[in-house]
Amino acid sequence: MAKKHPEGYLSARESRRISKENRRITAQFEKKRKRKKVPESEYLTQMHDSANAVEFDNLHTYFFTDAGTVKSVDGVTFDVPLGKTVGVVGESGCGKSVTSLSLMQLLQRPQGQVVEGEIRLNLGDGKAYDIAKTPNETMQSLRGNFISMIFQEPMTSLNPVFRIGDQLDEVIELHDGEGKSKEDIKRRTIELLEMVGIANSEGVYSMYPHELSGGMRQRVVIAMALACNPKIIIADEPTTALDVTIQAQVLDLLRGLKDKINSSIMFITHDLGVIAEMADYVVVMYAGRVVEKGTAQDIFTNPAHPYTIGLMASKPVVGKQVDKLYSIPGKVPNPVNMPNYCYFKDRCEMQCADCAGQYPKEVSISDTHKVSCYRYYEKNRKGGEA
């Protein structure tokens, strides 16, 4: 019946069936998450490597939309080591933000759900939680306290009707407020504002967000993220909405803070230049999967996956004259109907005979450098790579 129609067309009946099915599935997840007084043993787990702050293990995050299930994150595995910065790169819609929101459990509910896999969060002292199973109640005490997030849009991520000071005080009071007076909290807030380079900190304390510029607001958002000395900071494209000079300032600020606070940072961006400056490790994502990961050194000096190579080539280089900037041909496949072969195959300029087979497994090039591509399978390696 559906064959008569173009791809992506849904009849009313199909659409109703999908939404009914979705509601059934999401209701189950929601019910599980909303339970009160869940025994800790249910979400207590062990880190595979105690030197990691977070371990994403085979994470699947799906969105159950009326047009079908969108597999935004489909089997993502990578680690964020303690005290290091991990850069996550990829084009828009490849699942970078969804991965980080899964860690915060801030996905758009009830459509967005972690359906499979583990996110192990190292709480120190050999204790770890599996975020995918942690109930809302416990999550609330971790958010803003243990994990915090710097959002993409400084212009809209502050509440327009509350003063800057009140918004910052709120976090400190919530997680660190025990035994502190109002003045103590205010002092800490002012200290934070100074730390992120706001000169007129007393004045800004009693200002409303609309009285500040974008760069200033992003500083406030950063201050908010740092308020309770989190172990993990997620920076979700913190410089995307800012102009270049402010971008540089904010990056300088983040780099300076990185040394000061010794937290792990998960840095999400689609700007390779920023990654090169900030990250110790790099994870390249494409269409909801990790295609390549390694140290910054590995990725920048020896990019292996055709997609990474394409990304590098499409970056403008100062001092080099080109008529037309390179761009990767084609577009990302429809997230509702992903092909069963390598997702990048249709856009890839370096295909080999094996590429028609199922999605390639992860291959190690070196101890730290891993890639999902047929070109690096043992048998292809001699001929495939020069």
Add this chain to the structure above:
Amino acid sequence: MRNFIIKRIIMSIGILFCVTLIIYTLIRCLPSSYVESMAMQLSSAPGAKSYDEWLAQLNASYGLDQPILVGYVGWLGDFFQGKFGDSWKWTMPVMDKFRSVIGLSFVMGAISLVLQLIIAIPLGIIAATKQYSKADYAITAGALVGISLPTFFFATLLKLAFAVKLGWFDTHGLVGRNYAQLDAMGQLLDKAHHLVLPIATLTIISIGSLMRYTRTNMLEVLNADYIRTARAKGLSERKVIYHHAFRNTLIPLVTIVGGSLPGLFSGALITETLFSIPGIGFTSYQSMIVGDIPFTMFYLTFIAILILTGNLISDILYAVVDPRVRLA
């Protein structure tokens, strides 16, 4: 801010001139003339003057022989001196009649507004926070029914169900048959009992739009980035909704409710008339159908002033709740 308010007041006065001119012209052109029916009545008495003679005499004594514009200027002059004249139908000063009926309308309006707020805002928030749940569908469908039903139809339904079939209330009137024999408390309860159906009508009819408004605004706010920020801080869902989101939902809500406050004095013409409640609405309806120019002019001008004040209040309240529009 002060300049803004002064500017708005001056503008409102200009609008008021136009409105009163239009109303006056329309009333003078109305087919139901008080003077004509009066002349008809007087001339039909035995041995009376002819209809035409009576008409000319009455027109002269009521000042209707002048052209409309002259009549308007005369009315305006009196209006500015605070002379609203005597009502033709009620044969008493307009202000006296107004004073005797406005209290009831205000009480009805105020009770119904409070009920609306108490019911509509929480329901709207529940519908928004549980979007696409059964509760949401039930609330939205109920709101739609409330909006769609015309007042006269809904009031008639209520009468049929509760007055005719069940016999719990009287179909119309403010007081019962044995009102005069009751003590003070009994009289108050009797009136309250008679006001149940009219107030229910007023509330249910207007609850729908307020509820939908709350729901839409709340949904919009809940999808905002700063709500995600609030969640990322680790705030409880309760705090996120009732502190961060609600404060933002309040902005449009307060302006709407604030703007409707003057409307409390305008009475409910249709509902009061259907239930024969002697409030300002029913009184002016009776005045209008007999062509009582002084009272009708007074009532309509009063309504115009109320609406203009309402708009002014909304604008000022906007600045009060939303720091972004606070004017220097």
